[in-house]
Amino acid sequence: MKTNAALTQLAAEAAGCERCPLYKDATQTVFGEGPASASIMMVGEQPGDQEDRTGHPFVGPAGQILDRALGEAGLARETIYVTNVLKHFKHEMRGKRRLHKRPNQDEIKKCRWWLDKEIAIVQLKLIVALGVTAAQALTGRKLTLTRERGKTLDLWDGQQGMLTVHPSSILRMPDESARHEAFAGLVADLARVSEIAG
Ligand code: URA
Numbered sequence: 001m002k003t004n005a006a007l008t009q010l011a012a013e014a015a016g017c018e019r020c021p022l023y024k025d026a027t028q029t030v031f032g033e034g035p036a037s038a039s040i041m042m043v044g045e046q047p048g049d050q051e052d053r054t055g056h057p058f059v060g061p062a063g064q065i066l067d068r069a070l071g072e073a074g075l076a077r078e079t080i081y082v083t084n085v086l087k088h089f090k091h092e093m094r095g096k097r098r099l100h101k102r103p104n105q106d107e108i109k110k111c112r113w114w115l116d117k118e119i120a121i122v123q124l125k126l127i128v129a130l131g132v133t134a135a136q137a138l139t140g141r142k143l144t145l146t147r148e149r150g151k152t153l154d155l156w157d158g159q160q161g162m163l164t165v166h167p168s169s170i171l172r173m174p175d176e177s178a179r180h181e182a183f184a185g186l187v188a189d190l191a192r193v194s195e196i197a198g
Contacts, residue, residue, distance in 0.1 A: 004036045006121050010114070014087055020110040022088035027052045032083025032118050039125040039197045040075070042066070043115070043134040044166065046086035049098050057082050058167075065167035066130070069183065073190035075198055081122045085137040086111045108137045119159075125197035127155065128190075131166030150189045152196070160196070164189035 011031040017023060030047035033056060042058075050060030058066050070077050085108055091098040103111075115137070119127070129135035135143045138155060143163055153161040170182045 002036050002121055002123055007032075007036055007118070010117055010121065014114050017087060017114070019113065020088075020107050022086065022090050022107060025091065026088040028055050029087045030055055030057055030084065030089070031087055031114075032081055033057055034081030034083075034122070035079065036081075036122055038079060038081040038122050040079070040128060040193060041081040041083065041119065041122055041124050041126075042128045042130055043138065044082075044084045044130045045133040046084050046100075046103060047089045048100060048168075049089065049091070052089035052098075057084055061171055062167040065170055065183070065186075069167070069186045069190055072187045073194050075190060075194050081118070081124075083115065083118055085115060085134050087114055103133065108133075112137060124159065126152075126193060127159065127161045128193055129161060129163045131169065132163070134166075135161070135163040149185075150192060162189070162193060162196075164193075 014029045014031045017029055030051045044058060047057060048060045048062060051057055067077055086103050090101045090103055090107065092101050127138060129138055132143055132145055138161055139153060145163065145165065149163050149165065151162070153163065155161045165182060165186055167186065170179055170186065173179045173182060
């Protein structure tokens, strides 16, 4: 059933997910959002602090970069399905701050169960991996950003993917000119996404 109702139902099931222990320290499940008719799916690594608090993917600083890049590439976010490999925020406390922690293979494998169901419902032409963690979860192999970004990747059953940078990596860059260049690179990759599947 490739419908919005099927996605709503799936999100409701995921709200009670206890497939791995990450739910224990997270505020809530952050499920993917977007229409079942989306031809493009964007997959990030996991919700961050603000996503965990609000329950929506890519609404914090990385989400703002993504929205700006989508706008510059001529893509409307409302037409795209945006999700993450992990549906819970994995973090450690540093004082009062909750700092992002990399997911391990077991967590990725367990949560892939939900991603597979999202992919089966959404009528995709292209899956965009935001960063190498998402690309590795989707392909099952280690990809190098410098070598493989912006190229189409054969995933399975004719499903096409593409790797680009994670918007958070742009935020982490120490100098302004590097940030500008990386942002322009993201926009260029998204413009290609728009050409292929927009
Ligand atoms: N980073 C991600 O990978 N996903 C989000 O939803 C937010 C930040």
